[in-house]
Ligand code: SF4
């Protein structure tokens with residue numbers, strides 16, 4: 001069974017925002033909402049770094065823990081999905097999420113929060129795979145088609161990686177070696193458990 | 201305790217996950233920082249990472265509140281506070297209050313009149329006063345029930361009605377809670393204005409306190425004005441302080457789109473609002489008990505606006521005398 005994870009390589013990300021755009025287009029995300037965003041730290045300075053971030057599909061997801069209507073579920077692949085039908089738009093998931101992933105359309109006369117929208121790891125929602133209902137609420141279900149998230153698939157520098165934790169980890173390990181730093185190899189197996197879950 | 205240690209383990213894990221998912225790419229230079237936390241300042245990558253973790257914003261082309269902030273540092277803490285102490289102690293306070301009231305009822309029973317009713321009625325509340333009271337009471341009960349459902353519904357009702365049922369119930373509950381909130385605030389302000397002058401300190405209050413309001417001794421009539429000290433305490437602590445506090449924090453939470461509010465502010469507001477609401481609900485149980493089961497004839501006064509003269513004499517003697525002498529301003 002796969003354990004899906006994202007990983008963004010800040011040494012490679014060039015802040016082109018193509019992942020943001022591709023995601024928005026692939027899922028025809030509502031007006032005013034982006035499921036993914038690129039953040040640049042130290043913009044314009046020598047140590048500028050960019051990172052693409054969306055829902056990281058946490059193992060012990062804070063959003064799921066605080067949701068008053070308990071609408072989150074984790075798939076067999078470790079993807080955190082939610083049932084929009086029951087969402088009441090309270091915003092608690094956003095308050096708890098470490099990455100600011102949950103997004104809200106504005107709804108009603110007072111600009112209240114509508115139903116929460118977030119990255120699905122291109123995995124849709126509780127409806128039948130790629131049914132019109134699922135499509136309309138959550139966008140395309142690429143996982144059901146045997147494909148990986150589009151943001152990572154089309155990333156021109158391959159900064160953004162998505163897929164099974166072990167494979168993502170292997171790719172990254174190769175890069176660390178190629179960058180020629182022994183220091184870099186340190187901790188990969190010992191200290192860090194980069195991709196969550198089982199190994200320590 | 202188990203929940204707490206599990207929580208902090210989860211927190212540690214989460215920080216690690218965050219650190220790793222985003223900064224693994226900087227591993228070559230991170231490694232030194234990771235082995236030696238006391239590394240002298242100046243390593244740009246280490247500094248940068250520290251800033252990210254503390255929530256210092258970067259730049260994002262995506263518009264939105266705090267879109268430049270990579271890590272919402274307080275999120276996990278908020279989760280632990282809300283799901284932990286807030287829910288735990290909130291439930292304990294409310295259940296303890298209920299328990300005390302039940303016990304008090306069993307031991308002491310309702311306070312009955314010692315003399316027979318005269319059959320002569322005097323007016324205690326004007327129609328306007330009753331309108332304001334019931335307006336506040338009804339909105340308060342609806343706010344309380346819907347608010348409790350947001351905090352405890354998932355634990356209490358979730359196993360029975362499932363997530364879909366919760367969604368239907370709380371979807372409606374949220375609408376009621378959000379739209380009725382400002383109405384409750386308006387009623388509360390009116391209520392305070394209407395009853396303010398009868399709730400100032402009077403000399404007889406000291407006596408009431410000294411004898412605990414005669415709550416533990418039947419037939420002990422302590423003279424008091426229109427309201428006794430117990431009612432005054434509820435007026436100031438409950439209605440005025442907690443009522444305005446809960447309604448005020450609620451109003452700020454109500455319109456998230458109108459002002460640019462940070463997550464941190466919303467987190468704190470949710471916690472403060474809930475703490476105040478739990479205390480207010482606990483106090484209100486006392487008030488509701490006294491008005492319904494606790495004191496014979498009390499409910500009638502708010503229902504009809506009138507009380508029997510015996511009731512007036514036994515519970516609010518000074519007010520009764522004033523009224524009889526035509527000095528009361530409430531007739
Ligand atoms: S929405 Fe946030 S808290 Fe929930 S799984 Fe995604 S990253 Fe984690």
Ligand code: SF4
Pocket residue numbers: 063066067068069070071082086087088089090091092093094102116
């Ligand atoms: S906004 Fe929706 S998904 Fe988020 S916590 Fe509230 S009900 Fe749950």
